Amino acid sequence: MEQHVQLEKIKKYVYELFANDPTGHDFFHMKRVARLAKEIAIQENANEFICEAAAWLHDVGDPKLFTNKNKAREELVTFLQSIGLTSEQIEEIGKAMEDVSFTKGNIPVTLEGKIVQDADRIDAIGAIGIARTFAYGGANGQLIYHDNEPDNTSVQHFYDKLFKLKDLINTSSAKQIAEERQHILVEYVNQFMNEW
Helix, strand or coil, X not given: CCHHHHHHHHHHHHHHHHCCCCCCCCHHHHHHHHHHHXXXXXXXXXXXXXXXXXXXXXXXXXXXXXXXXXXXXXXXXXXXXXXXXXXXXXXXXHHHHHXXXXXXXXXXXXXXXXXXXXXXXXXXXXXXXXXXXXXXXXXXXXXXXXXXXXXXXXXXXXXHHHHHHHHHCCCHHHHHHHHHHHHHHHXXXXXXXXXX
């Protein structure tokens, strides 16, 4: 099976898993991360197919989104085998997905993993990142902001995570994009606090 056909099947698989996600980890998040990962892979001379496939699949098994992480990952491997990926490709995709999460605080070992992590982090900043922050907060019963208890609010998430992402980008191609999006975050929070 040709790689573009395999990618189409991966998109369909991801759509079925994430189409109705209200937390900002929906099909369109995966689509944006996959597009960015492919762009960065071209600039960084990485394996485009592995980057794009891993980017589409990077949230499969995320404990924030799946009650049984291991079952989700096992089903993913079975699916990838069913569309004709080699065990080597499946392993490379797995490695590229492994340390993407911000919470773990790890840097992926492979270039492809670094690229997927960069693409995922870029989608968490800028205008889209702002929208996703409030979608995730709302879906999890989090207040937008609170004068007396700001710690567990969506606005606090900017300080706890989003403002830090620009300095955690791995590849030079992604750094440029992150710089541009960082400005939007800073301006937004300044304006928000002025209005508040």
